[in-house]
Amino acid sequence: MNNTQNGATDSSAPARKIKGPQDFYGGLVLMGIALFALWAASNLSGTHGFSFGPGTAPRIFASLLLLLGAGIAVSGLLIEGEPIQRYGFRGLFFVTVAIVSFAATIRPLGLAVSSMLSFVLASYGTPEMNWKETLIVGGILTLGCCLLFPYGLGLSLDLYPSILR
């Protein structure tokens, strides 16, 4: 979180109207989040007399975020800034898939199968993955986790698939 990767893409697009796309779109998305929060809190009752209702604070902060988002977007429009950085989809995709797979399988399949599966899926996140290494390290790690979490730390986790239990 310390270093920002600058200049991931070239900024030679001809005659850009938006001077700082990174900030411009960042601000727009924040505004979207704020609007979504305003909508989500719209059914909550507001201030009643001089006491806050449950909806008051969410509305205050969502409106604040809307303003700040607008400010950031406008500054991105007017002030020369960074271009949009390149997204690496491979890592994003496989890491997310591995997490989702873990969430989906931990209950029915148990820790042993689930963590091994996620390990393999996550490994695909880089083109450098090789099968032999992944299986060996994944196996050792799975074994380690199966010993550490339920036994070492006393957490209640199911180890095996539910059919075998």
Added chain:
Amino acid sequence: MTDVIANLALGFGVAFSATNLMLCLVGALVGTLVGVLPGVGTIATVAMLLPITFGLPPVGALIMLAGIYYGAQYGGSTTSIPVNIPGEAGSVVTALDGFQMAKQGRAGPALAIAAIGSFFAGCVATFLIALLGAPLTKFALVFGATEYFSLMILGLVFAVVLAKGSLLKAIAMIVFGVLLSMVGADIETGASRMAFDIPELADGLGFATVAMGVFGFAEIIRNLDHGASMDRELVQQKISGLMPTRKDLKESAPAILRGTVLGSILGILPGGGAVIASFAAYTFEKKISRTPKMFGRGAIVGVAAPESANNAAAQTSFIPLLTLGIPPNAVMALMVGAMTIHGIIPGPQVMQKQPELVWGMIASMWIGNLMLLIINLPMVGIWVRLLRVPYRLLFPSIVIFCSIGIYSVNNSPTDVMLAGGFGIVGYWLAKHDFEPAPLLLGMVLGPLMEENLRRALLISRGDWSVFVTHPLSAALLGIAAALMVLSLLPVLRKKRDEVFVESEN
């Protein structure tokens, strides 16, 4: 003064129990172990290891977490010297001169000076916490809801001003965090807010879940952008001769002292904590040095000062947390999360009602520092070997470890999915140069801010002017406003950026 000694005695009594010593040791070791790993920062380390402390009693859990924290801090600097990879942001500057020293075959003395500086700073900081703890707590107890709200605003302003990058974006992140904290049941009315009838959201977004997503998963995805092979410039020669020469010691002693003072002050201020402390100490040393050209070419003071500063700051940042209940930075925000899980609400009340908890933790910090000094120097070889673990095997392991950790908090698969979602959010934020740390701070302070704002306005019968008519509150807000204005002045802005730029070229 007798108070301080009595409190410390109580603390050492708690910390010296066999279990707590063990937990301190394990925490420090595991923290170092994970902190050493490349691409895993301090915050990610603490977030990742948070779940393993859930099964412990509160005192033990906090002692272990504190151990993990400074272990991680320490691990980060350990690797930045023999290998040019700062394990965490705070040791970026250590790498500048430390690695040069290692290249000249002086890795041993560099590591030793870093350790000695850290230990000295740790001792001073521990004493400072003990000294300031009691009076600040008394001070905090006279605070009403109005003052508390203003204090939090001041804290957040500090955090924004001292952080890197755009003010506007940092404030936006805080507000986003506050908004996230409002998901779930309203404290006063119990009404379900923005939870869309999802049962897992009824209690609000889990703090560990968001932290793990934004710091753990997002960081992995970001690292993968550059491909898994990070370039590593390992110094191959064996590390021999740990002891610094007499000349080294004589040169470093004043630097360690200055670093400690600077770090202690910056640590108490909300905001940068350890990171800014080390940057500032390095810049300061370079400025007052008679041989500024030596910096970046293996000047030992360039290792001594930032290392002492970041350790001092890491510890003094506990002061606002323990006395006022306000976390000054993201790691402390995580500590709040951990405390809340154990049913402890940090603040002046804890200091009074559960003194053994607070003082036990403070005493354990000193012990932990001593342990790190004794254990880590001889173990440097092992830590360095860990760096040879390729990232392509490391990151899937971290994914699994984090997933199990989040799942085990509530045995809820939905939490794992949410963390994955926040991983994507965190990745997006990073791509648009939004800092995740203020978000976390906002999320922790959100409920406190809302509660105090509500109470203050209820007492004043809906009159917003109380915040400026109460003298103490007005003073706090005045300082906050002044800070904002000051930080917007172009001259100071340039100075602030200079401090951060130091590391990047």
